Amino acid sequence: MHSWWDDQNPDRPTYEPLTDDLACDVVVVGAGLVGVTTALALARAGTSVVVVEARTVAAGTTGGTTGKVSLLQGTRLSTIQQHHAESLRGYVGANRAGQDWIRAYCQTSGLSYDERDAVTYATTAAGERRLRQEQEACVEADLPVVWDGEPGLPYEVRGAIRLVGQGQVDAVALTARVAADAVDAGARIFEGTRVLGVERGPRRRVRTAHATIEAQDVVLATGTPILDRGGFFARLSPKRSYAAAFRTEGPAVDAMHLSIDAPTRSLRTSTPDGSVLLVGGNGHTTGRARSEAAKLDELVAWARETFGVGTPLATWSAQDYSPTGGLPYVGRLLPVDPHVHVATGFDKWGMAMGAAAGLALAGDLLGEAPGWRDSVRAWRRPALRDATTAAVVNAEVGAELGKGWVSAALSRDEDPPSVRGLPPCADSGDGTRLSAVCTHLGGVVEWNDAERTWDCPLHGSRFADDGSVIEGPATRPLRRR
Ligand SMILES: Cc1cc2nc3c(=O)[nH]c(=O)nc-3n(C[C@H](O)[C@H](O)[C@H](O)COP(=O)(O)OP(=O)(O)OC[C@H]3O[C@@H](n4cnc5c(N)ncnc54)[C@H](O)[C@@H]3O)c2cc1C
Ligand code: FES
Numbered sequence: 001m002h003s004w005w006d007d008q009n010p011d012r013p014t015y016e017p018l019t020d021d022l023a024c025d026v027v028v029v030g031a032g033l034v035g036v037t038t039a040l041a042l043a044r045a046g047t048s049v050v051v052v053e054a055r056t057v058a059a060g061t062t063g064g065t066t067g068k069v070s071l072l073q074g075t076r077l078s079t080i081q082q083h084h085a086e087s088l089r090g091y092v093g094a095n096r097a098g099q100d101w102i103r104a105y106c107q108t109s110g111l112s113y114d115e116r117d118a119v120t121y122a123t124t125a126a127g128e129r130r131l132r133q134e135q136e137a138c139v140e141a142d143l144p145v146v147w148d149g150e151p152g153l154p155y156e157v158r159g160a161i162r163l164v165g166q167g168q169v170d171a172v173a174l175t176a177r178v179a180a181d182a183v184d185a186g187a188r189i190f191e192g193t194r195v196l197g198v199e200r201g202p203r204r205r206v207r208t209a210h211a212t213i214e215a216q217d218v219v220l221a222t223g224t225p226i227l228d229r230g231g232f233f234a235r236l237s238p239k240r241s242y243a244a245a246f247r248t249e250g251p252a253v254d255a256m257h258l259s260i261d262a263p264t265r266s267l268r269t270s271t272p273d274g275s276v277l278l279v280g281g282n283g284h285t286t287g288r289a290r291s292e293a294a295k296l297d298e299l300v301a302w303a304r305e306t307f308g309v310g311t312p313l314a315t316w317s318a319q320d321y322s323p324t325g326g327l328p329y330v331g332r333l334l335p336v337d338p339h340v341h342v343a344t345g346f347d348k349w350g351m352a353m354g355a356a357a358g359l360a361l362a363g364d365l366l367g368e369a370p371g372w373r374d375s376v377r378a379w380r381r382p383a384l385r386d387a388t389t390a391a392v393v394n395a396e397v398g399a400e401l402g403k404g405w406v407s408a409a410l411s412r413d414e415d416p417p418s419v420r421g422l423p424p425c426a427d428s429g430d431g432t433r434l435s436a437v438c439t440h441l442g443g444v445v446e447w448n449d450a451e452r453t454w455d456c457p458l459h460g461s462r463f464a465d466d467g468s469v470i471e472g473p474a475t476r477p478l479r480r481r
């Protein structure tokens with residue numbers, strides 16, 4: 001699958017893989033929006049920065065985003081209000097700073113930043129109650145949302161809240177340009193170079209397959225952190241979701257819409273005249289859908305029926321990580337180590353917040369913390385409700401671990417693609433037989449029939465059908481059998 005954004009940006013700059021040892025002040029691992037924003041801010045301040053990207057710039061979640069740069073974020077503000085009321089305004093302040101940065105950057109770089117209203121709508125009575133709670137959280141955070149009984153959709157809704165003056169971008173174009181500007185400011189970028197580990201010492205040693213980089217500080221801008229120190233994987237839930245682009249006669253919607261009720265429906269337009277409709281939704285925990293292909297088919301069928309559109313121009317999926325308690329984690333990987341930093345837990349709201357995270361991490365390293373900095377720290381006193389949510393997430397992970405091993409042991413005679421036997425073997429049916437045991441922490445992978453990948457239901461590592469790592473906390477491939 002390839003995203004609509006890939007089609008829009010065929011000629012973006014490419015960078016060579018890393019082949020020789022290097023030394024620098026800061027290594028940024030990962031060239032999504034967070035990584036390149038961090039690198040640009042540091043390079044412009046005169047810091048020597050190396051960016052190491054396993055695939056290509058914006059190949060991760062940033063390449064599959066719907067690109068809404070919005071302070072109205074579904075039910076996120078009421079979730080934060082429930083768990084961390086004291087951080088609500090700070091979280092909105094961080095997002096506002098990120099949004100301002102993206103808007104200004106797009107304007108000065110000649111990239112399009114389309115001003116749009118953001119709309120969150122409800123179709124059920126329960127959804128309407130949640131919408132009212134969200135409205136209250138917005139008021140508390142000084143966001144001037146208005147109740148909107150008719151949000152301009154071709155189906156019935158019970159109500160909506162609208163925030164004017166938000167924005168939508170092509171995140172791949174944005175990220176590629178930020179990366180290129182970082183290089184112009186002195187940063188070096190290496191693509192096709194997966195970081196395998198970071199060794200501690202007087203300076204950090206960042207290990208890749210062919211070379212090592214020595215640095216004072218390391219920023220893990222890898223979606224979910226690749227190192228297990230800090231145990232962030234246990235505080236995050238990996239969520240996969242789907243998107244499709246359709247040609248329309250004119251703009252099919254006049255705003256960026258998001259449903260509050262399940263299944264999620266996310267809508268926006270693209271291209272200068274708005275004649276492409278992007279539809280997203282049908283999310284689930286990675287590795288736990290009965291059929292990923294069915295999830296995508298159902299989303300496409302809904303769009304065709306609802307908007308009368310034809311065959312999709314592109315379909316794709318991507319994943320992001322939901323934190324317990326709603327706030328992202330931006331800061332130290334471990335409280336006792338001031339030199340390894342992370343940014344994760346954006347919960348599908350990592351555009352404005354992703355840029356803010358990059359600014360915050362660069363600010364930490366340069367000694368310039370913005371006022372909202374504390375609200376999104378990686379380590380904070382957990383609220384009691386966070387601990388409860390984390391316990392539920394980890395109970396589910398434990399159950400999935402047991403389920404994977406037991407069902408592999410029981411299903412010996414299934415046709416490929418399947419996982420069977422002990423130790424579990426993954427057989428995609430093309431002659432490649434792999435260990436089905438995830439190289440992160442021993443989960444048993446599941447076949448993803450939409451993307452022909454092996455996905456781990458525990459913490460979201462994903463592997464290609466040849467066993468190579470695609471994304472998630474794992475850094476080593478599935479072993480050949
Ligand atoms: C379907 C979907 C729609 C979304 N829509 C929106 C939206 O409309 N608005 C919004 O605000 N947010 C949205 N989000 C969320 C947003 O896109 C993400 O939060 C954001 O892009 C995350 O950026 P990132 O830089 O942290 O991660 P990524 O873009 O995933 O970047 C991480 C990079 O690290 C690299 N990497 C990983 N491991 C290694 C390693 N070992 N060595 C080297 N490199 C490595 C990866 O290849 C990747 O390029 C959406 C998310 C999804 C899934
Ligand atoms: S991702 Fe953690 S065990 Fe697979």
